[in-house]
Amino acid sequence: MAASPLGLAQRLPFYYGWLIVGAQFMAVMATAGPTTWAFGVFAGPMEAELGWGRGTLFGAVTVRMIIGVGLMPFMSRLMDKPRWPALVMVSTSVAYVVSLMLVATVQTVTQYYLVLGVLGGLSAAGASGGLYQAIVPKWFIRKRGRAVAFGSMGSSLAALTSPLYVGLFVDSFGWRSAWLLTGVVMFVVMVPIATLVRRQPEDVGLLPDGAVVEAPSAAARAAPSGDVSFTVGQALRSPTTWFLIAATVLISGSLQGLGSSWINHYQDSGLSKESARLSVSVYGIFAIGGRIAWGLASERVHIRHVFLFACVVTGLPLILLTNVTSLPMAMLYSALAGLTLGGYVSIQALIWADYYGRRNLGAIRAYFATPSLYAAAAGPWWIAMLHDSTGGYQSAYWVMLGGWLAAAGLVYVARPLRNTEPSSAPKISAGP
Numbered sequence: 435m436a437a438s439p440l441g442l443a444q445r446l447p448f449y450y451g452w453l454i455v456g457a458q459f460m461a462v463m464a465t466a467g468p469t470t471w472a473f474g475v476f477a478g479p480m481e482a483e484l485g486w487g488r489g490t491l492f493g494a495v496t497v498r499m500i501i502g503v504g505l506m507p508f509m510s511r512l513m514d515k516p517r518w519p520a521l522v523m524v525s526t527s528v529a530y531v532v533s534l535m536l537v538a539t540v541q542t543v544t545q546y547y548l549v550l551g552v553l554g555g556l557s558a559a560g561a562s563g564g565l566y567q568a569i570v571p572k573w574f575i576r577k578r579g580r581a582v583a584f585g586s587m588g589s590s591l592a593a594l595t596s597p598l599y600v601g602l603f604v605d606s607f608g609w610r611s612a613w614l615l616t617g618v619v620m621f622v623v624m625v626p627i628a629t630l631v632r633r634q635p636e637d638v639g640l641l642p643d644g645a646v647v648e649a650p651s652a653a654a655r656a657a658p659s660g661d662v663s664f665t666v667g668q669a670l671r672s673p674t675t676w677f678l679i680a681a682t683v684l685i686s687g688s689l690q691g692l693g694s695s696w697i698n699h700y701q702d703s704g705l706s707k708e709s710a711r712l713s714v715s716v717y718g719i720f721a722i723g724g725r726i727a728w729g730l731a732s733e734r735v736h737i738r739h740v741f742l743f744a745c746v747v748t749g750l751p752l753i754l755l756t757n758v759t760s761l762p763m764a765m766l767y768s769a770l771a772g773l774t775l776g777g778y779v780s781i782q783a784l785i786w787a788d789y790y791g792r793r794n795l796g797a798i799r800a801y802f803a804t805p806s807l808y809a810a811a812a813g814p815w816w817i818a819m820l821h822d823s824t825g826g827y828q829s830a831y832w833v834m835l836g837g838w839l840a841a842a843g844l845v846y847v848a849r850p851l852r853n854t855e856p857s858s859a860p861k862i863s864a865g866p
Contacts (some may be wrong), residue, residue: 437853439630439638442489449644452633452763455585457523457627458566463588464527464620465562467596468534469495469554469614470589471714475600478707479609490543492694492818494551499811501555501688502562503724506807509559513568517635520673523628525665526560531624533557535617538610545600561624563588564807573785575642583729584713587722589594590776594718597697597711600774617619663791664851666801675802677848678785681841682806685745688834689779691813693717696768698826703758713764720769721776728777737788742845748774749838756828789850800839 443450466478477491512518533554540546559565565587574581599619603612635641669675692712700710732740751770758764790798818829 439533439632442630443638443640449637450583450601450632450640451570451642451644452567452631453627453630454566454570454573458563458570458585459588459591460623460627461527461561461566461588462586463592464561464624465558466589467592467812468600468616468620469498470694471593471718472596473694475597475604475707475711476609476612477661477698479604483609483809486543487822488698489815489822492553492665493513494547494810495690495694496813497547498554498558498601498813499549499814500808501706502558502564503807503811505556505559506564507800507804509565510796510803512539513565513633514796516637519565519633520559520631522565524625527624527628528621528696529553529557530561531617534620535614538613541635548644554666554747557733567783567786567803568799569631571631571783571795573642573790573802579729579732579781580726580785582783582787583725583822584778586783587725590718590721590772591723591781592718593693593721593772594715597714601707601711601791618801630631634662635858663793664789664798665729665794666797668851669790669798669802672851674789674848674851675851676794678789678843679802679805681741681745681844681848682782682785682803683809684837684841684844685748685778687813687816687836687837688748688775689782689813690810691735691815691817691830692775692834694814695821695827695830696816698821699755700758700764701718702826703764704760705761705764709764713761713768715767717768717772717776720772721779721816722772724773725780727773729780732781732784732788736850737781737784738845738848738850741785744774744778744781744843745838745842745845749842752831752835752838756831 439450446453473492473495477488480486480490480491506721512522533549536549536553537546540549563586569582569583570585571578600612600616603615607615632638635644650731675818696714696717697707700713701707705713728740728744748771751767753765754767754770758767786798786803787795817827817830820833821827
C-alpha cells in the first residue's frame with residue numbers, strides 16, 4: 435500500500451492532493467448524513483416504536499462524539515507520522531459502517547448506546563472527517579482555502595441528499611432496514627478512497643499545491659515558501675491561542691446540534707415531514723456556494739477577518755429560525771444558513787493551519803481544537819434536553835446566537851502571531 439500511491443502520484447494527470455481532498459469529501463458526506471442531517475428522519479419512527487424520548491435518542495450521538503473527541507488528540511498526532519493516516523482512515527471507516535448497520539438490531543437503550551455511542555465513537559475519531567483537517571492543509575498553501583472548502587463540501591451534499599435518500603429508505607422499508615442500507619452505501623463511499631490517504635505531499639515525492647522545486651535541498655523541501663511554522667509551546671504562550679480556543683468552543687455546539695434539530699423543529703412548527711426534509715436539502719444547495727465563496731475569500735483575506743465576519747452573519751439568522759411558521763420561511767432560513775453556517779464549516783479547518791502553519795498541524799489540532807470538539811459533541815444532547823424541558827427549540831437557538839456574537843468579540847482580539855524563524859524555503863513555482 436505504500437508503493438501504490440507513490441507510483442500513482444507520478445502518473446496522475448492532476449495533483450495527488452486533490453485525491454486527499456476527495457477522501458475528505460467522501461468521509462464528511464458519509465458521516466454527516468446519517469448521524470446529523472438525516473438523524474431526525476430516523477428519530478421520529480424510532481421514538482414511535484421504541485418509546486424513547488429525543489434526549490435519549492440524541493444522547494447516543496453525543497456519546498459517540500465524546501468518545502471520538504477523546505481519541506482525537508492521539509489520532510491527530512498520528513497524522514504527523516508517515517505510515518498512520520491510511521491505516522487509521524480505513525479501519526475507522528469500516529468500524530463506522532458496522533456501527534450503522536448494527537443499529538438495525540437494537541431493542542434496548544443499552545444496546546443502542548453500545549452500538550451507536552461506543553462503537554460509533556471508536557470510529558468517529560477518524561471516520562468523521564475531522565482528522566482530514568490535520569491532513570488536507572498540509573497538501574496546500576496557496577490553494578489551501580479552496581481545497582479545504584471542496585473537502586468540507588461533503589457535508590453540504592449530505593444535507594442536500596441524506597434526508598431524501600434516508601427518508602426513502604425509511605418510508606419504503608422501515609427504520610431498521612434503512613440503517614442497514616445506509617451502512618452499505620457508506621462502505622462504498624468511504625473505504626476504497628481511504629486506502630490512498632497519505633500524510634503530506636513530500637511522502638509521495640511532491641510539494642504543496644503541486645509546486646516544482648527549482649533549487650531542491652532536503653532542508654528546503656521541508657519548509658515551502660508562504661508557510662509559517664509554530665510549535666505547540668510557542669502557541670501556548672500566546673493569548674491569541676486562548677482567544678481562538680474560547681471562540682471555537684462557544685460556537686461548536688451549533689455545528690453538530692443545529693442541523694440535527696431542523697427537521698424536528700420544522701415539523702414541530704407545523705410543516706409536513708416532506709417539507710421539513712426539503713427545507714434541509716435547500717441548506718445543502720446553498721452551502722455548496724457558501725463554501726466555495728468562503729474558501730476563496732480565505733485565500734485573499736486573512737482567516738481572522740473571515741472568521742470574524744462569519745461569526746456575525748451566522749448568528750443573526752437564528753432570529754429568523756426561532757420564528758419559522760411556514761415552508762417559505764423554513765426555506766429562507768435554510769438558504770441563509772447554507773451561505774453562512776455552511777461557509778463557516780469550510781473555514782474552521784483553516785483557522786489552525788493559517789495561524790500556526792502546517793509542519794506541526796496534527797499536534798496543534800490535538801491540543802487546541804479538542805475543546806471545541808467536546809463542545810460540538812455536547813451540542814445534540816443539550817439542545818434535545820432543552821427541547822424536552824421547554825417544549826421547543828427556541829431557547830436553544832437563542833443560546834447559540836449569544837455564542838456566535840461572543841465568539842466574534844474574541845476573534846476580533848485574536849491577532850496573528852509573528853513568525854520569527856528565518857525562512858530556509860526554496861524558490862518554488864506553480865506546477866503545470
